[in-house]
Amino acid sequence: MKQLTQTLLIFLLLTCTLGANSQSKQTQTSICNPINLSYRFCLDAPSRREAADPTMVTFKGEYYLFASKSGGYFHSTDLINWDLITTNDLPIEDYAPTAVEMNGELYFMASKNDPPLTIYKTADPKSGKWQVVNAAFPIGMTDPDLFVDDDGRLYFYYGCSNVNPIQVVELDTKTLNPIGKPVAVIFGDKKNHGWERSGDYNEVGNNPWIEGAWMTKHGGKYYLQYAGPGTEYKSYGDGVYVSDKPLGPFKLAAHNPFSYKPEGFIAGAGHSSTFQDKYGNYWHISTMSISVKHMFERRLGLFPTFFDKDGYMYTYTGFGDFPFKMPTRKISGPEELFPNWMLLSYSKPVEVSSELADHPKKYAADEEIRTFWSAKTGNKGEWISMDLQKECTVNAIQINYAENETKFMGRQPDVYYQYLLEYSTDGKNWQTLADKTQNKTDVPHDYIELAKPVKARYIKLTNYHMADGTFALAGLRVFGNGGGKAPVEAKYFKLVRQENDRCIVNLSWPKIPGAVGYNIRYGTSKDKLYHNYQVLGIESLTIRSLNAQQKYYFTIDAFNENGITKGTSIIELK
Numbered sequence: 001m002k003q004l005t006q007t008l009l010i011f012l013l014l015t016c017t018l019g020a021n022s023q024s025k026q027t028q029t030s031i032c033n034p035i036n037l038s039y040r041f042c043l044d045a046p047s048r049r050e051a052a053d054p055t056m057v058t059f060k061g062e063y064y065l066f067a068s069k070s071g072g073y074f075h076s077t078d079l080i081n082w083d084l085i086t087t088n089d090l091p092i093e094d095y096a097p098t099a100v101e102m103n104g105e106l107y108f109m110a111s112k113n114d115p116p117l118t119i120y121k122t123a124d125p126k127s128g129k130w131q132v133v134n135a136a137f138p139i140g141m142t143d144p145d146l147f148v149d150d151d152g153r154l155y156f157y158y159g160c161s162n163v164n165p166i167q168v169v170e171l172d173t174k175t176l177n178p179i180g181k182p183v184a185v186i187f188g189d190k191k192n193h194g195w196e197r198s199g200d201y202n203e204v205g206n207n208p209w210i211e212g213a214w215m216t217k218h219g220g221k222y223y224l225q226y227a228g229p230g231t232e233y234k235s236y237g238d239g240v241y242v243s244d245k246p247l248g249p250f251k252l253a254a255h256n257p258f259s260y261k262p263e264g265f266i267a268g269a270g271h272s273s274t275f276q277d278k279y280g281n282y283w284h285i286s287t288m289s290i291s292v293k294h295m296f297e298r299r300l301g302l303f304p305t306f307f308d309k310d311g312y313m314y315t316y317t318g319f320g321d322f323p324f325k326m327p328t329r330k331i332s333g334p335e336e337l338f339p340n341w342m343l344l345s346y347s348k349p350v351e352v353s354s355e356l357a358d359h360p361k362k363y364a365a366d367e368e369i370r371t372f373w374s375a376k377t378g379n380k381g382e383w384i385s386m387d388l389q390k391e392c393t394v395n396a397i398q399i400n401y402a403e404n405e406t407k408f409m410g411r412q413p414d415v416y417y418q419y420l421l422e423y424s425t426d427g428k429n430w431q432t433l434a435d436k437t438q439n440k441t442d443v444p445h446d447y448i449e450l451a452k453p454v455k456a457r458y459i460k461l462t463n464y465h466m467a468d469g470t471f472a473l474a475g476l477r478v479f480g481n482g483g484g485k486a487p488v489e490a491k492y493f494k495l496v497r498q499e500n501d502r503c504i505v506n507l508s509w510p511k512i513p514g515a516v517g518y519n520i521r522y523g524t525s526k527d528k529l530y531h532n533y534q535v536l537g538i539e540s541l542t543i544r545s546l547n548a549q550q551k552y553y554f555t556i557d558a559f560n561e562n563g564i565t566k567g568t569s570i571i572e573l574k
Contacts, residue, residue: 028080028449030339032398032479033321034266034288034299034369038084038415038442040071041408042294043093047468049403049444052231052287052298053096053143053212055273059106063277064125065285066097066108067300071411073097075126079277079302079326087128090120096212096271100146102154102173107133107146111160115140119176134176139169143271146171147215147246155246157224160211162188166226168213168247185248186210186226186241193239194503195257195545200234200267202503202544212238212271215246216282218307222246225258227271231287232295234262235545236270238286240313254524255531256547259284259303259315263534265400265475266290266299266369269317274305280330282306284315292370299445304334308528318519318532319564323396323449323479341395341479342561343367345459346516346536349387356470359404364473367536372402372474378466385460386476391425392561394480395453397433399446399461404472415442418465423456430460437464453480482561487515490556491569502548505573507556508540515558522554526570529555 039049051067065074065082071093072086090097094110101107108120108130117137120130142160149155154173159166166186170179188210190196196208208229216223222243229235237260241250261269268289276282282305290297304324305315316334324337331337350361352375359374364384375382401417408415421434434448459478463471493509507520517536520543521529535541546552551574555567 028447030323030325030396030449031080031302032323032396032447032477033301034445035302036443036445036447037074037082037300039299039444040069040411041406042069042296043410045409046293047403047406047408048293048297050296050298051300052296053271054285054287054300055098056275056283056285057099057101057106058275058278059101059125061278064099064106066099068095068097069093072128073125079283085126085128087130089128089130091118096143096160098144098146100148102148109137109144109146111142111144113140113142137176139178139182143211143213145213145215149217149246153246155215157185157213157215159186159213160209162207162209166210166213166224170247183247185224185250186213188228190229192503192548193256194547195235195237195239195260196228197503197544198229198233201262201542202229202235214273216274216313218313219311220244221311222250223313224250225272225274227287231271231298232289232291234267234289235260236268236287236289237261238270238272238284238315242311253313254550255312255314255528257545258313258530259286259305259317260531260545261288261301261317261320262545265321265367265477266301268298269301269303269315269320277327279327281327290369304331304337306333312528312530314530316530316532318521319534320532323447339395340481340563342481342559342563343477343516344388344392344394344480344482344561345386345476345478348389350476351385351387353382353384359472364476367475369400369474372404372472374402374404374470374472375463376470378463378468378470380464381462382471383460383462384473384476385458386478387427388457388459388478390482391455391457392480392482393453394423394450394456394459394478396447396449396479397421397459398475398477398479399443399448400473400475400477401444402472402474403444403467403469405469406467408468414440415467416440416465417443417446417467418463420462420464421448422460422462423454424458424460425456427458433459442467481563484560484562485514486563486565487512487558487560489565490515490518490558490567493554493556493569493571495554495571495573497573503546504542504544505546505552506540506542507554509556511539512558514560516560519557519559519564520554521557521567522552522573524550524552526553529553529570
């Protein structure tokens with residue numbers, strides 16, 4: 001009897017231990033753009049989510065993220081997990097907020113065209129409590145940026161127009177009112193700056209919206225960043241001018257746009273803020289475009305940013321919506337962040353429980369956030385299954401909800417998704433990858449990093465609960481390794497710069513056997529190939545984002561499900 005009792009106790013102990021382990025939260029070490037935030041539904045029709053024009057500040061070793069129309073602001077300790085802080089003290093429905101630390105407190109203001117404006121401060125942003133420090137700021141404007149220099153002086157950059165320039169004025173640190181008159185520092189130049197021309201691919205050519213000023217000081221230089229040509233375009237990016245003084249004059253940097261992502265699952269890397277994490281690494285948090293339901297349907301992306309030995313500022317957007325590791329130390333380059341988990345899901349066969357005629361199943365695997373598959377209902381039991389066509393190593397999965405036929409307006413209680421994610425090697429016997437059938441958090445772009453990789457050919461997602469609308473996905477994205485060989489090197493390609501418009505170059509190259517896509521890298525010298533233009537399934541491309549007076553160098557990387565083969569042939573474009 002005693003032995004039986006002991007056996008039962010051991011069994012119960014083991015059961016409890018295993019149960020606890022199975023329910024323990026996986027420590028996430030990586031992220032995948034777009035960032036999986038609780039994006040708020042807008043207050044006006046049509047129903048859609050939005051967050052844009054982000055300002056990120058590091059305050060007392062933690063991170064605070066302010067964005068347009070977010071119904072609050074976000075807080076994180078690691079840039080991976082985020083919680084929402086609500087407040088009644090700030091104008092959280094205004095566009096393009098800015099925040100800055102000064103004398104151990106955070107100062108905040110947002111856009112307002114008609115003065116007076118209000119500036120707020122807090123010593124405890126976690127509390128959501130803020131106090132007014134200037135209720136009569138005299139400049140009406142859009143897209144403000146507050147910048148505190150090393151000497152404690154305060155500067156105010158602002159502007160959002162397709163006609164007027166970005167301006168700057170110094171502020172009194174006690175009254176927070178302007179000192180002197182504003183100075184115009186940046187005008188648009190669509191004739192010579194191809195990337196400033198409007199359109200998804202800079203093809204329209206209307207006057208650009210020059211906006212979203214942000215100042216970063218590094219190495220004694222002042223880097224004044226700005227956005228263009230328009231937030232609704234895939235081409236939305238950031239340029240930078242440099243000066244020795246905060247009021248200028250400013251000179252256009254050779255590497256422009258320094259933040260640019262016109263292709264991929266989700267495009268856009270504009271109207272950003274640049275900040276340092278607690279390890280001293282620079283990051284650029286940017287607006288990314290969907291702009292299907294409404295031109296202001298947007299998300300946020302996080303990209304590593306660097307200053308090279310010559311002072312060139314660049315944001316690395318190559319494979320910018322693939323997973324990357326968040327650093328726990330100071331890093332020296334982007335190659336230290338990427339785990340080499342390749343995309344396994346592009347154009348793979350998909351089976352579904354049902355589909356709407358105008359939102360077929362293929363859109364769940366086409367690597368385009370602007371299209372989506374939708375089931376006929378949002379009912380429990382609707383499902384989607386993907387065939388990777390061979391057994392692969394799976395490391396991570398991103399589930400991007402499309403929120404078709406939602407009716408939500410503003411922040412709603414009980415907005416969450418529940419699902420069961422499974423895998424199989426034969427399509428018959430299934431094992432659990434992630435059980436979120438009891439989830440109660442908002443995960444519009446849920447990202448699952450597996451504690452241990454699995455071997456799988458099939459991935460299945462079954463709906464248990466929708467926040468609203470039908471069960472719909474803009475992308476079921478699977479990352480890992482196909483277990484084969486990377487493609488051969490793309491050695492031969494052709495460049496033709498248009499004679500009548502030096503902002504445009506045509507590229508073509510032979511199809512590389514085994515390649516799924518290509519990443520065109522180019523820059524101002526052979527050792528500064530900082531631009532990235534990533535494409536899938538094509539062997540020709542027109543890039544319209546060049547600066548007319550700039551000489552460039554190009555190479556092409558080929559990639560597939562097994563890895564990336566970097567190009568070594570570099571061609572000069574005069």
